[in-house]
Amino acid sequence: MEHADAYPHGLVGRMRELGLFGALVPAAYGGLGLDVSTYARVVEEICRGFMSLAGVVNSHTMAALIVLHHGTDAQKQRLLPRFARGEARGGLCLTEPHAGSDVQAIRTVARREGDDYVITGTKMFVTNGREGNTFALLAVTDPGARPRHRGMSCFVVEKGVAGLSVVKSIGKLGYKGVDTAELLFEDFHCPAANLVGGVEGRGFAQIMSGLETGRINIAARAVGVAQAAYDDARAAVADPAIPPPALADMAAGVGAARLLTYWAAGMKDRRERCDLEAGMAKLYASEVAHAVAATALRVAGRRGLRTTERLERYYRDTPLMIIGEGTNEIQRTIIARNLVDRYGERLGALTSREAEMDATREMVLAVRLFADKEIAPLASELDGDPERLAATVKTLGDLGVLGALTPPDAGGLGLELRTAALLVEELARASGAVAAVVAGHLAATAALTAQTRSAPRRWLPLLARGERLATFLDEPIALLAEADAHRLSGRVTATTAGIDLFVAAERAGDRGVLIERATVGSG
Ligand SMILES: Cc1cc2nc3c(=O)[nH]c(=O)nc-3n(C[C@H](O)[C@H](O)[C@H](O)COP(=O)(O)OP(=O)(O)OC[C@H]3O[C@@H](n4cnc5c(N)ncnc54)[C@H](O)[C@@H]3O)c2cc1C
Known part of the structure; x- marks a missing residue:
């Protein structure tokens, strides 16, 4: 059917029966009233099978949305039910x-x-x-x-x-x-x-005004085709004992494209401005789809080129997504201009924070401002000066950052891990070194918070205020019981001047180990 370029009447009829012609038309006008995120998932699944079908529904949906969002009442009453039923195509x-x-x-x-x-x-x-x-x-x-x-x-x-x-x-x-x-x-x-x-x-x-939804749709299409190409490439691997490393890049690309697409779709559903994000999703997902389709052909070898196989179709289908709904060259120009013009408008890096709770947004904004003003100008000096780095990190105690994961009864803010991650991201924009020390400190406070015994927890208020700095060691420590003490052995790789407390897991067992700086190197 595809090679004959024949219109898929049967499949289009099935889509109509499923109500897909009214996917985004509100139920009041006889549609399914889906949100954009769900619609994007539907489109992705359709495109895993046959991308052209999504084109039939999407151009139709774009026309219906123009009437829905801009039509007069009479136009909506007359046309939307017809669009939803697929009578108006x-x-x-x-x-x-x-x-x-x-x-x-x-x-x-x-x-x-x-x-x-x-x-x-x-x-x-x-x-x-x-x-x-x-x-x-x-x-x-x-x-x-x-x-x-x-x-x-x-x-x-x-x-x-x-x-x-x-x-x-x-x-x-x-x-x-x-x-x-x-x-x-x-x-x-x-x-x-x-x-x-x-x-x-x-x-x-x-x-x-319909372009945001249109670009999210193209991105979802690209994710569907990329997923299909990846699936077929994986199935074509001759010897599963030695999978081609290219599969890793393909899978990572598909996953990242999907996350970008649903990130933009989520913003659209929350009625946030998302022209930049929808453009980025369209740009990235379509380029990923093209690259994955080409790599899939390499992985499959000569079989992939046969017109009886699906892989050559994926490869032919992907350029449409690069050209349609605003070419990627133009997307790049618009995105770059937006990134410069709107820098600082968003609360965090490129990520929308609009859906966050007010308290979280304020915290992220405060840390962002602090990082921009106080940390970024010093970043290169801090890299070579561990003492100053530790002193700078300690100033974040006043903002509450160092107690982000510490419960309020121990003097912290008791934030979710997700919010703490946003704070670390903001710091990393200014200085990777500061972010790394803070991340280690937060990991250590989280480990101490999980302790039920009071001795380790007594550190928490000091750590939350930034009076002491801690870090979590990547390497487990061996703990050898002796008469009335323990002997520790293991390598501390994350030391930074100014760290007062090291928290580690025990190498054999599920206990935690606390090492005060004074004792490091003593045994
Ligand atoms: C399969 C398919 C289906 C389509 N369906 C529809 C449809 O239903 N309805 C509809 O109206 N249109 C449709 N289109 C048209 C589509 O929207 C256009 O192809 C698209 O807008 C690009 O226009 P163009 O092809 O004329 O390229 P051109 O505008 O001629 O661009 C050619 C090249 O020049 C670059 N370029 C152009 N201007 C600039 C600039 N200012 N700065 C930097 N680079 C620039 C472009 O990025 C591109 O690389 C469809 C296209 C395709 C391929």
Whole structure:
């Protein structure tokens, strides 16, 4: 079916039965009302099987979302139930022969004539162009407007009226089966009631507002294809006793792409601004998918190239995700610009903290400011001066960082491990050395907190205030019982000047070992 580039009517019918044409349409209009995270998982699973199917649903969904978010009540009542049932089969008409990335260069014109707009122009690469019947179309309604996008409007154009013809289907490298067509509008009469939102000049913004969901969708598609390519490559390994190391990079790439994608989807569901994150997910996941598909061919050897195998299809399908929904070259430019323009707007590195509790956000912000102001300027000096490093770390006691994992009854903040990790991340942005000492200190306080005996716990208030510094040793220590004492042996590799207490696990057994600095090296 894929090689014949035949439209998958049967599978599309099944998707309609499953309600997927109304995946993001609210239940009030007859849809499934899924959130974007769930929709992305659905898309990923579909693409593990056949990526083209997701294209059928996604272009349709984009058109439905434009009506949902920007349509008049009458437009929503009339169109959304039809979209949800799959009677109205949607698509997007933006690209033109001379306007791809630069959407503002479109020349399709919509001229008001009585109760209609008369549309003239050519739209290229319209997914669902042949099989679909209801398109969101961007056209120029005010050619004199500057900037040009202020003179653009979005219309819902429905087939069945003279003046709209499918000129031809466009053959493609991959992404076969789904129809991609050139549509010609020649004095096509579109009712004014189909002007989205009922007001001219808002079309460009209406179309662009759907891009976050569109990019998350492309990222999810890429994750699905990458997963499928990885699965087939693993299955093709000739000798499981010597798996090719490339599998490690493939699996890591797929996992990272998935995390980025669901991170962006989660933000979208929480109604946070996520243009940057959705762009990063789209960029990264599509590049990973392409690389994983290519590596899968290498791993499988000559078998992967056979047209009876799936691997060559994955390889042909991935470029679409690099080009569609904003090319990756343009994504990079936009992301880089955003990273510079919006630096500092977010509370932590590149990671959204908006979903965190207020107290956590404030704590992270306080540590970030401290790290930026007090630690970053000293970072290179601290690297070579352990005494000063320890003294600097101790100042974090005032902020509560050093007692982050210590319970309040022992003088700490009793934060979750997750929050403590955010604090360490903030410190690491300023100085890796400071972050490492703090991480060791927190690990030691966590180990002491887990103790039931009072002797070890007496250290906790001192450590929380930063009056003493501790660290957790990576290497277990041997504990040899002697008459009225214990002899310890083991190598302390994490020593830093200024550390007062070392906490370690016992090499044989489940006890913890506390070593005060004064005793190190004594036996
Ligand atoms: C399979 C498929 C399905 C599609 N479905 C649809 C659809 O349903 N509806 C629709 O409207 N469109 C659709 N498109 C079109 C898609 O949105 C465009 O391909 C995309 O916007 C890129 O435009 P272009 O292909 O004309 O490339 P161009 O804009 O010509 O770009 C060519 C190259 O130049 C680079 N470039 C261009 N401008 C800049 C810049 N300012 N800075 C840096 N680099 C730049 C690009 O990154 C790219 O590498 C589809 C495309 C494909 C391949």
